Amino acid sequence: MASPARLTLDPAFRIAPVEPRLFGSFVEHMGRCVYTGLYEPGHPAADADGFRTDVLALTRELGVTLVRYPGGNFVSNYQWEDGVGPVEDRPSRLDLAWRSVESNRFGLGEFMTWAGKAGVEPMMALNLGTRGVTEALQLVEYANYPGGTRMSELRRAHGADKPYDIRLWCLGNELDGPWQLGHKTAAEYGRLAAETARALKRFDPGLSLVACGSSNSGMPTFAAWEAEVLEAVYDLVDHVSLHAYYDPSDGDVDSFLASASDMDHMIRSIAATADHVGAKLRSRKKIGLSFDEWNVWYQSRFKGESSLDWAEAPRLIEDTYDVTDAVVVGSLLIALLRNADRVKIACQAQLANVIAPIRTEPGGPAWRQTIFHPFALTARHAHGEVLRVEPEGPAISTARYGEAPAIWATATHDDATGEIALFVVNRDRRGPCRLDVELRAPVRPVEHLEIADGDPSAANTAAAPGRVTPRPGTGLRMNGRRAELTLHPVSWTLVRFAPASPQE
Structure with missing residues (x-):
């Protein structure tokens, strides 16, 4: 066993409240995400509106709070x-x-009908690639104005008497990318985004707007794009977007396990860039970060859009996820929580079938992929305030990120219940690691779950949907206000602590 790691849990060490919007998802008209994913009239589990009730139930179980729609590219x-x-x-x-x-x-x-049944907030993306200000205003009027105008009466004629009242809008998608229809320079996009934002705020100053940031941290214009765009829109928008996907296909497992190091660095870099622009403009406003596309994606297996044949709802990028992927997804969620003071929105991409936690078969079953579980448990138990947790201990060597901590963790404290939830991953493949936890509050463990397997390539399939599930953890011992945990190699762990009675 490697040398032990240690960390301290103190309810006084607070970063920021847990934003419910951190547990967002993404529905794009891509592959089978919508058709035979969310929507399949004639399926045995379809309701009167054609929505798959098995997928609706899994969406609620996943704990999704917000869904970005309809794209994406x-x-x-x-x-x-x-x-x-x-x-x-x-x-x-x-x-x-x-x-x-x-x-x-x-x-x-x-x-919008599906979102109401799922109990999620809508996050609507506007087309600023091949369209512009006029079309954006027409959509917002259609969606949000009560009635008496051309677009609002059109909505009412379509059966929606009350406005949808969508509060969160994305000003386009990945327009820094040359693959994007309507690709623009930062100057071109900044001007269009500012014109659109100014018009939307005139319609309703209370709308929350997200400007396009870089498509990924490897873009040649990374951070420079944000700096130029934010100078144009700083006083008009509320958030800037970040996107990142992590690819395990190259065989560099240690770097893949440390992917959250890149996410953490990306968040800090864009936060610093936004703050620099704010200082330059002499503004006291803080721009929030919207990490509205993130996930594990076996991207190198995808041969590009030009390799696709024209088809309706084809099987596209339906990655099957294993235990290692689930541990990485759990570690990315930890990175988002650790930066809750700046990341106010996050959307795992996507919800069903396309690089997704939920898989379906047309006319057949729906099941949970391995990555479903860390998301669902984090969404269910991360409440209250995020605590500052700084593990000390062994490191792993990675080709991509250098030395990375083997133990990566965060915790939350709920003032209402007194509960502390600890989320921790062991990135080390070589063996288990002991974690010593100093608890600066009188608590007792009430739940210990882990995702780990002797075969880190184990996955869930339609034939074996329960092959990988969270299981009760072993190796937790309490000694007064200290807890000792044995973390399996390549594992994700949740430990919940509740307030202890005076006799304990």
């Missing part, structure tokens, strides 16, 4: 008007982002 070629009104009158269109045929049977109204 898809939105930069999307005409939202195609997806409203009588379904039989809606046109089919070519989606140039994913070389698919879009039937438009599922659109804004269907999404």
Whole structure:
């Protein structure tokens, strides 16, 4: 066993409240995320609106609070008007982002009905790739104005008498990327985003707006893009977006396990860039970060959009996730919580089938992928305030990120219940690690769960949907206000502590 690690849990060491919006997801018209994922009329589990009730139940169990829609790359070629009104009158269109045929049977109204049933907040993306200010204003008027105008009366004629009142809007998607339809320079995008934001704020000053940040930290314009865009929009927007995907396909397992080091660095870099712009503009406003696309993605297996044949709802990027992937997803959630003072929104991409925690078969079952479990447990138990937790202990050597801590952790404290939840991963593949926890509050353990397996490549499938699940942990011992944990190699662990009675 490696030398022990140690950390301190003190309810006084607070970073920021846990934002419910950190547990967002993403639904894009891509592959089978919508069609045969969320929506499949005629499925044995479909309700009267055509929504798969098995997927709705899993969405609620996952703990999703917010869903970004309808893209993604898809939105930069999307005409939202195609997806409203009588379904039989809606046109089919070519989606140039994913070389698919879009039937438009599922659109804004269907999404809002689904969101209501799922109990999630909508986060709507605007097309600023091939469209502009006029179309954005028309969509917001359609969605949010009560009635008496052309667009609001059109919504009412389509069956939605009350406005949808969508409060959170993305000003485009990944427009720094040359793959994006309507790709722009920072100057071009900054001006368009500012014009759009100014118009939307005039319509409703209470709308919350997200400007496009870099598509990933490897972009040649990373941080420079944010600096130029934010100078144009700083007083008009509330957040800037971050996107990151981590690919295990190259065989560098240690670097993959340390992916949260990159996410953490990316967050800190963009926060510093935003603060620099704020200082330059002599503004006291703090721009929030919206990490509205993140996940594990076997991206190197994808041969690119040009390799796709035109099809409706094809099987696209349906990665099967294993135990190692689940541990990395758990560690990325830890990174988001550790930066809760700046990250106010986060969306795991995507919800169903496409690099997703939920998988389905047309006409068949739905099941939880391995990555479902750390998300669901974190969403369920991370409440109150995020605590500053700084583990000390052994490190692992990685080719991509240098020395990375073997133990990566965060914790939350709920003032209402007194509960402390500790979330921790052991990135070390070589063996178990002992973790000594100093507890600066009188507490007792009430739950100990872990995701680990003798075979880190174990995965869940339609034939074996329960192969990998959280199991009761072993190796937890208490000694007064100290806890000793044995963490299995390549593992994710949750320990919940409740207030101890005076006799304990």
